[in-house]
Amino acid sequence: MLTAVLALTALAIVFGLLLGFAAVRFKVEGDPLVDQIDAILPQTQCGQCSYPGCRPYAEAIANGEAEINRCPPGGESTIIVLADLLGREPIPLDAEVGEEKPKMVAIIREDTCIGCTLCIQACPVDAILGAAKQMHTVIEPECTGCELCLEPCPVDCIDMVPIKQDIFHWKWPYPDETVPESKP
């Protein structure tokens, strides 16, 4: 009886120490789940999900505070990948946050621009170039199409235009056919 108790106690102490050591030695910095979710999000930093950027939204998803269907720029494909990562069922995009739109870029109508720098301050990825009382312009390849620059512009000189299709970015359309459902 006593031997058993002692043996079990000894084992408990040994394993306790081992686990304690492992917890210190192999400590993971930061939250890997947040990083994984953040890597999936499209990084438009548009705030349509009601969080101030992609990373805060990733943190909210990781903490279970937000659903995975609040990212309109990512759309269906992002929801599918997120669902896969988190082991949940894919759900349709929350209509409340907006709808999936084709990719756009902001263009400044340069003859209307008054050089107020408000859009520069609003741009989350520093994709607008200009200085006070100088004309501003959008660095198109850097623009994520978040639309955050539209609202602060006092003269409404920023347009969102769809990205022009060219042969280098063209995609084959989804085969147009009605194949009756069959299970793999």
Next chain:
Amino acid sequence: MIRQLFKFKGGIHPPQHKDISTRQPIKAATLAKQLVLPLHQHIGESAVPIVAVGEHVLKGQKIARAEGYVSASVHASSSGTVVAIEERPIPHPSGLNAQCIVIDTDGEDRWIEHSAPTTPYTEMPASQLRNLIRTSGIVGLGGAGFPSYIKLNPTGTRIDTLILNGVECEPYISCDDMLMRERPEQIIAGAKIMRHALQAKQVLIAIEDNKPEAYAALTNACEHEDIEVVQVPTLYPQGGEKQLIKVLTDKEVPSNGLPVQIGIVVHNVATAAATHNAINLGKTLVSRIVTISGDGVAKPCNLEVPFGTPMRHLLDQCGGLRNDVDRIIMGGPMMGFAMHSTDIPVIKTTNCILAATRDNVTPPSDIMPCIRCGACADVCPVELLPQQLQWFARAKEFDRAQEYNLFDCIECGCCSYVCPSNIPLVHYYRYAKTEIWAQEREKEKADQARQRHEFRLSRIEREAAEKAARLAQKKAAMKNPAAGAQDAKQAAIQAAMARAKAKKQAQGSEPKNTDNLTEAQQQQVNKADEMRAQAQQIAESRRSQAQQMMAGKQAKDEKE
């Protein structure tokens, strides 16, 4: 000795239909009034125009230069005037427009001055040959359009075998067949240049046994050459690079790899002929042989076509279209794609223009569910699992599709051909491939955006911290204005004095031109020195005065 041949797994025997376009010899296409030369006729970067609108150009003149490593130049295919550099429809499955140089021909078809090089190719280093091939705009003429000079650069690998691909396995297409029948000497001459550039041990020319005339012509031309012409049994898609290597050598190219890794290089026979024209005759690539075939055209034949000629012009030359034409396909019925209009120009990769009637191609309707018969897996020449891939593509599970080696698919169309349910399998793979590429591009862009956003946040934070620090300093200065200001001032004065001292010391070294001076010069120098000493004295006294004043002021401040 008869070469032992091997077999790749799968493959099909579609009806050939080649004889309808091989009854007549190759004819020259008539010159079109306007030529539209796309800047993107090859795999890789688009060429960059080097002519201006209004400029007169000659046939063979370079009008756009290769940009980047994987690229090829574009040359005027006839003489005339450049009338526009703008977006026009090009042969592409999307039907989208792309940058083109438009030339109004003058009808003279005058060549730019060109001549055979003074040194024979055997005395040229491989790099010079590659350069000539690059500037001549030669790309793989089999249909892929990969810049040929890159495939002649083994980058250190020993090349054992150079294979010239004259298989031409796809139905209807006969341009290589006719080239081999009529111009075998050009192919042999090109093969010798390629062999020299690669230092290949052996050269094989592979021809399917449904082209006995071509085989005979090449065997005849090779009689005194160290080149082996091999007849291979007809099987689609034997013309695929990797399939042909397997048949001839029993070697397999690794997944995601290139033939050069196993010491083999494959070029099309037409590319070899173009290489001969470029190196031995100095002619740039301005035309190619195009098969005009299909039941929809009255007189099918092979034409030598200057690039940029609209397809409609060629179809008209072949007797025009019949009324029951369903679609115009560039390439063959297996791998080609439908054109959106007949105004689209012929480019370097246009091996065939197929005017297909409804009987020529499988109608895309009456698609049935998959019955899991497995016929697609039996015929796949790359040993993939077509039906699994199709399911993953349909469900948009692209990572699973990649796990099943989607990117090894050569889009030969065997699986779609045998599918009893008429499922457009290849369309699914093409869809999945372009989706994956788009996702990769988006991922790259997202990473860039994340980096820029994080940098912006850290910059805002830093700016805020700096501002706070400045404010704190100012506040401190406000609290104790005299001491702070005095300290700063004193420090500035000290620093300035130290700088002046250092400067003086640096200047104080003996001037170098004061030896052997005349009397007058010596006097001048002395005078200047005196004045300098006086000036220094004055400055010194002023400085001490100022210091006294400062001290007085400080004392006063302190008293207050």
